[in-house]
Amino acid sequence: GEEVAQTPKHLVRGEGQKAKLYCAPIKGHSYVFWYQQVLKNEFKFLISFQNENVFDETGMPKERFSAKCLPNSPCSLEIQATKLEDSAVYFCASSPDRFSGANVLTFGAGSRLTVL
Amino acid sequence: DQQVKQNSPSLSVQEGRISILNCDYTNSMFDYFLWYKKYPAEGPTFLISISSIKDKNEDGRFTVFLNKSAKHLSLHIVPSQPGDSAVYFCARGTSYGKLTFGQGTILTVHP
Numbered sequence: 001g002e003e004v005a006q007t008p009k010h011l012v013r014g015e016g017q018k019a020k021l022y023c024a025p026i027k028g029h030s031y032v033f034w035y036q037q038v039l040k041n042e043f044k045f046l047i048s049f050q051n052e053n054v055f056d057e058t059g060m061p062k063e064r065f066s067a068k069c070l071p072n073s074p075c076s077l078e079i080q081a082t083k084l085e086d087s088a089v090y091f092c093a094s095s096p097d098r099f100s101g102a103n104v105l106t107f108g109a110g111s112r113l114t115v116l
Numbered sequence: 117d118q119q120v121k122q123n124s125p126s127l128s129v130q131e132g133r134i135s136i137l138n139c140d141y142t143n144s145m146f147d148y149f150l151w152y153k154k155y156p157a158e159g160p161t162f163l164i165s166i167s168s169i170k171d172k173n174e175d176g177r178f179t180v181f182l183n184k185s186a187k188h189l190s191l192h193i194v195p196s197q198p199g200d201s202a203v204y205f206c207a208r209g210t211s212y213g214k215l216t217f218g219q220g221t222i223l224t225v226h227p
Contacts, residue, residue: 033213040203042218042219043160043217056212107159107160
């Protein structure tokens, strides 16, 4: 499709539970990015993929966060043992090729995670 | 640390007038700056970008200026329209697509 599709739109979890978010990038886009936005503040980069390979994971909290992009499946971001501070909107974005300023990131509508 | 700062949390402008949104950065190592616009409950939407080798880029009502000596970036919207009311984020982009965002500025355009 021509849009980045994220599911679910809203997810509620009790502290300590697992949360899993999904992202279908635009067909033909090679790069996928995950960003976290807490309390409408600035976006924090988490991880990027080039096809199914991790490209840059410098923003990922190593202990509880993991992500995958497998062939013929939506990409996923999983949080084990959620904490209150994980409450945020998680945005997925994709781009067609190595970024050049002309190939900009297209963002999905986001998945709001609420940890109670 | 490659910081991108938007020091004005909000801006209010009358319809038809110019809106000027500002952004400062602290490190010169970048490939592109971009401006994204965001409505509530939606993802950011790309507006305009500028490469490090340029001083100005224009697209319709939107113009971005880059002052490298001052490490300052600005977005001009002329004329402003009520539909421009949104949160505007400047972002630094690297060649491999990673974006570093500013904190955002809420623009309100009054009819």
